[in-house]
Amino acid sequence: MLCINAESLSKSYGSVKAVNDITMSVKSGQVFGFLGPNGAGKSTTIKLLTTLIQPSSGSLNILGIDAIKNPLELRHKIGVVLQQPSYEPTLTVEKSLEKYGMMWNVPNIERKNRMEKLLEDFDLIEIRKKRNEDLSIGQRRRVQVAREFMHDMDLLFLDEPTVGLDPSARRKLLDYLKNKVKTGLTIFFTTHILTEAEYLCDEIAIIDKGKILAVDTPNALKNRFGKEKTIKIHLLKNQQEIKSYLSDIPDCKIDFDTGTNIIIHSEQSELVLMKILKILNENDIEIDDLSAVPTNLEEIFLKMVEDNVSNN
Ligand SMILES: Nc1ncnc2c1ncn2[C@@H]1O[C@H](COP(=O)(O)OP(=O)(O)OP(=O)(O)O)[C@@H](O)[C@H]1O
Ligand SMILES: [Mg+2]
Structure with missing residues (x-):
């Protein structure tokens, strides 16, 4: 009712x-x-x-x-x-x-x-x-x-x-x-x-x-918008040059907050992660820590509000 x-x-x-x-x-x-x-x-x-x-x-x-x-x-x-x-x-x-x-x-x-x-x-x-x-x-x-x-x-x-x-x-x-x-x-x-x-x-x-x-x-919202995962990679050393190596990877959005943290948002997280690891490996860049988490409701919310601002 x-x-x-x-x-x-x-x-x-x-x-x-x-x-x-x-x-x-x-x-x-x-x-x-x-x-x-x-x-x-x-x-x-x-x-x-x-x-x-x-x-x-x-x-x-x-x-x-x-x-x-x-x-x-x-x-x-x-x-x-x-x-x-x-x-x-x-x-x-x-x-x-x-x-x-x-x-x-x-x-x-x-x-x-x-x-x-x-x-x-x-x-x-x-x-x-x-x-x-x-x-x-x-x-x-x-x-x-x-x-x-x-x-x-x-x-x-x-x-x-x-x-x-x-x-x-x-x-x-x-x-x-x-x-x-x-x-x-x-x-x-x-x-x-x-x-x-x-x-x-x-x-x-x-x-x-x-x-x-x-x-x-809440669950449907997460499923609808939360296919995306957030991958966080922490590098052992500060390596600014990494930006140019990773800039061509499709289907993802990459943020570098410092030279050591790479944060990747992607709906194709497994594929993207494999590509990144390959590039890091080819360039002898060592990883200190790696995690992949489903984007949470908070991120969905922030993204929707952000998109709403940019559409207006
Ligand atoms: N009495 C009022 N006179 C003029 N503008 C108002 C009045 N009440 C609300 N507004 C405007 O309407 C909009 C919505 O305000 P509202 O108070 O509904 O927001 P809110 O979602 O409750 O925000 P908050 O999380 O800060 O409580 C705001 O831009 C506010 O400035
Ligand atoms: Mg209010």
Whole structure:
């Protein structure tokens, strides 16, 4: 079942097309990752999908509701954690959760129960009596995410929720989200951290300059763009002349970062490697170390964004 269906969605600020003709669908019960560099349009898309801003054009159906015509109806069914920190400085951690529960009309006993559970799940017990303004950035972010779970929802939007979290808090949050998805929640999640997207998301859209460049599962993205391998050769001695020896090899892109490191990107890695080894051997150039690794999602991402820049 489709949870989000956006068609030709656009949002312009003056001449800036922050979101430029995006069409996408998100299935229920999934984590959908929105991945893109700074200024790509991630937050603007979240604001559109959560009805905080109106699109310049396009249509948007979420949870079976026309989000442009009936924003209030939709807002009752979703949760959102925006990118900007939001907190009342003098409120304590537990009061923040409590107040949020009251805003959502969660009944008294249920509210207390949820609060206790969230304080525990988000490692907030020790700081429950601390005021928001006295918290560290990561603690504050944890409170901001935790309080969203004070109420029930069908769909949760998270705009870079892990920024400021240490590795262990980050992993805990991702695992917490994974478990919530198992119970039926759908999550729309933005990040520019690829490993995170790979760990959490069922599908990933790569976005840049307001446009979606690709949508697929993390594995399919890797298969689609990751036939390419990266071969790294480290030479024993600095040998600048190597550049001219290798310049004629077809089907590959070669970088020399210093005279001793050669980095080769190729979809024909075995063939290319054989040719290179032959040339090195013929010229008595000694190799210190050699490795071949499949190009990872991070490199695919950087390459797509780079190509997008050069095509414009
Ligand atoms: N209220 C606004 N007024 C004018 N321009 C805006 C506004 N909001 C966003 N923009 C512009 O729209 C583009 C997309 O911004 P957006 O905040 O959606 O990017 P992002 O992908 O969330 O980036 P980041 O990773 O830095 O959070 C940027 O060029 C930004 O300057
Ligand atoms: Mg943003």
